[in-house]
Amino acid sequence: MSDYRELRDALAAATPGPWSKGSDSHWGTEVRGPDNQTVAHCGGIADQARRNIEYLIAANPQTIRDLLSDLDAAHEEIARLRELTP
Numbered sequence: 001m002s003d004y005r006e007l008r009d010a011l012a013a014a015t016p017g018p019w020s021k022g023s024d025s026h027w028g029t030e031v032r033g034p035d036n037q038t039v040a041h042c043g044g045i046a047d048q049a050r051r052n053i054e055y056l057i058a059a060n061p062q063t064i065r066d067l068l069s070d071l072d073a074a075h076e077e078i079a080r081l082r083e084l085t086p
Contacts, residue, residue: 004068015039017060021053021062029053 002007015033025031031052040056042049 004071007064008068011061011064014061017062019057019060021057024050031056 005011007082015037017047019039020032020033024046026046028041029046029052030038030042031053033039040053042052042056
């Protein structure tokens with residue numbers, strides 16, 4: 001079973017949220033961090049860049065932190081239930 005160490009390490013190093021959508025330009029779209037700094041830039045086809053940005057904003061550090069916490073709790077519950085099974 002994975003403890004998702006690489007993801008946890010990347011999360012610890014990532015720019016904290018909240019993240020928001022930056023400006024659109026003909027060069028692409030940006031994700032902005034709490035101090036309005038650029039967190040990510042998606043270039044290319046405008047519609048696809050916007051969809052990628054929406055995904056990145058939805059998969060922000062707090063969301064990933066919450067998912068990992070839920071996963072840890074589920075693993076603990078599974079282990080607890082296995083102990084109850086003869």
